[in-house]
Amino acid sequence: MDDESDRVVMVSHCILNQSTRARWGGGGARRDTGILRDVLEMLMDEGVGVIQMDCPEFSLFGNPRRPRTKEGYDTPEFREICSQIAGRTCDRIVAFQKTGPTGVEVVAVLGVEGSPSCGVERTPRILDDEGVDASEPGLLMETLMDEMRRMGIETPIMGMSLREGEGEERLRALKALIIP
Numbered sequence: 001m002d003d004e005s006d007r008v009v010m011v012s013h014c015i016l017n018q019s020t021r022a023r024w025g026g027g028g029a030r031r032d033t034g035i036l037r038d039v040l041e042m043l044m045d046e047g048v049g050v051i052q053m054d055c056p057e058f059s060l061f062g063n064p065r066r067p068r069t070k071e072g073y074d075t076p077e078f079r080e081i082c083s084q085i086a087g088r089t090c091d092r093i094v095a096f097q098k099t100g101p102t103g104v105e106v107v108a109v110l111g112v113e114g115s116p117s118c119g120v121e122r123t124p125r126i127l128d129d130e131g132v133d134a135s136e137p138g139l140l141m142e143t144l145m146d147e148m149r150r151m152g153i154e155t156p157i158m159g160m161s162l163r164e165g166e167g168e169e170r171l172r173a174l175k176a177l178i179i180p
C-alpha cells in the first residue's frame with residue numbers, strides 16, 4: 001500500500017461510546033474516558049479515521065449488567081455474537097483494502113485491556129477459584145484473531161487501557177505505529 005493511502009483504525013465500541021461499558025448498581029452512562037481521549041485526539045490530529053465495532057456485551061445484555069470474567073461470558077450464545085462481530089470486522093478490513101486505486105489502510109484494531117471480551121493482553125479470569133488478570137485475549141479479540149488468521153489479515157491488534165501506566169505505554173506504542 002503506498003504513502004497516499006487513507007488510514008483507519010477499527011476500535012472496540014466503548015473507545016468512542018462509554019455508555020456500553022458494564023454499569024451495575026446505579027450511576028449513569030458518563031464515564032472517565034482517561035487516556036482514551038488522548039488516543040482519539042492523536043488519531044484525529046493524524047487524520048486517521050475511526051471505525052467502531054459493535055459491543056458484544058451490550059448487544060446481548062444491555063445495561064445495567066453485572067461485571068463478569070471471561071468464564072462468565074463464555075456461552076455458545078455469546079461466542080456467536082463475537083463470531084458475527086469478528087466476521088463483519090474482517091469483511092470491512094478486506095473491503096477497505098480494496099477501495100479505490102490506493103486502498104484504505106487499516107492500521108490497527110484497538111481493543112480494551114482488562115475487558116473479558118476486548119482485552120488483548122490482559123483479560124479477567126477465574127483460575128483456581130481466584131480472580132486474576134490473565135495474559136490472553138478476551139472472547140471477542142480471541143475470535144477476531146482466529147478469523148483474521150483464517151482470512152490472512154495481518155493488521156496488528158493492540159489493547160488500549162484506562163489503567164495508569166499501561167494506558168500511556170499503549171498510547172506510545174500506537175503513536176509509533178501511526179506517526180512515521
Ligand code: SF4
Binds near residue numbers: 119
Ligand atoms: S465488551 Fe468491549 S466494547 Fe463492550 S464495553 Fe467491554 S470493552 Fe467496551
